[in-house]
Amino acid sequence: MTRHSATNMNSETKNCQNCKSPFTIEPEDFSFYERIKIPPPTFCPDCRLQRRSAFRNEKNLYRVKSAKSGQEILSLIPPEAGVTIYEEKEWWADDWDSSSYGQDYDFSKPFFVQFFELAKRTPRFNRSVTFMVNSDYSANAGYLKNCYLLFNSNHDEDCAYGNGIDNSKNCFDNSHINKCELCYDSFWLTNCYQTYFSIQLWRIFSD
Ligand SMILES: [Zn+2]
Numbered sequence: 448m449t450r451h452s453a454t455n456m457n458s459e460t461k462n463c464q465n466c467k468s469p470f471t472i473e474p475e476d477f478s479f480y481e482r483i484k485i486p487p488p489t490f491c492p493d494c495r496l497q498r499r500s501a502f503r504n505e506k507n508l509y510r511v512k513s514a515k516s517g518q519e520i521l522s523l524i525p526p527e528a529g530v531t532i533y534e535e536k537e538w539w540a541d542d543w544d545s546s547s548y549g550q551d552y553d554f555s556k557p558f559f560v561q562f563f564e565l566a567k568r569t570p571r572f573n574r575s576v577t578f579m580v581n582s583d584y585s586a587n588a589g590y591l592k593n594c595y596l597l598f599n600s601n602h603d604e605d606c607a608y609g610n611g612i613d614n615s616k617n618c619f620d621n622s623h624i625n626k627c628e629l630c631y632d633s634f635w636l637t638n639c640y641q642t643y644f645s646i647q648l649w650r651i652f653s654d
Contacts, residue, residue, distance in 0.1 A: 465490050538571070548570075
């Protein structure tokens with residue numbers, strides 16, 4: 448008989464070890480944890496979501512020094528992380544060899560301790576960008592021209608203050624828009640022109 452099947456036919460309420468709020472674990476949750484062989488959670492669902500999301504920084508840029516050239520650059524990784532950061536072009540250059548950072552595995556130490564050391568020592572690029580023109584304050588992005596504070600965005604021109612902006616021109620203060628022009632303060636638009644303060648609009652073109 449497995450660990451929880453005898454005792455957890457009913458739901459169980461626990462207090463989150465982080466925020467102390469009560470949360471409930473349902474019987475089907477217990478059987479799921481059993482199936483994938485992990486213990487039941489001690490954090491509430493909100494705190495678990497925060498911890499899962501914390502690994503990815505989407506829109507905070509930090510001033511750091513490139514470990515290669517020493518020049519000041521903007522980076523998605525804060526300086527206090529202790530990570531080796533190269534400027535994008537320096538990282539892609541052929542004048543260094545990432546395999547030189549390899550190390551032998553030490554069976555007397557835990558894997559993640561060694562992996563953490565390796566991950567901090569091995570250079571990473573600063574903003575995760577490619578083919579950018581005059582768009583130094585954007586990240587996780589590609590093919591931007593004259594853009595400012597765009598994140599997770601591609602193929603845009605003269606746009607600013609956005610997240611998930613693709614194939615758009617002259618758009619400000621938007622999130623998740625595609626093929627738009629002169630749009631402002633909107634969410635989830637496709638093929639829109641001069642659209643303000645709007646959500647979930649698609650303009651369908653027929654051939
Ligand atoms: Zn909590």
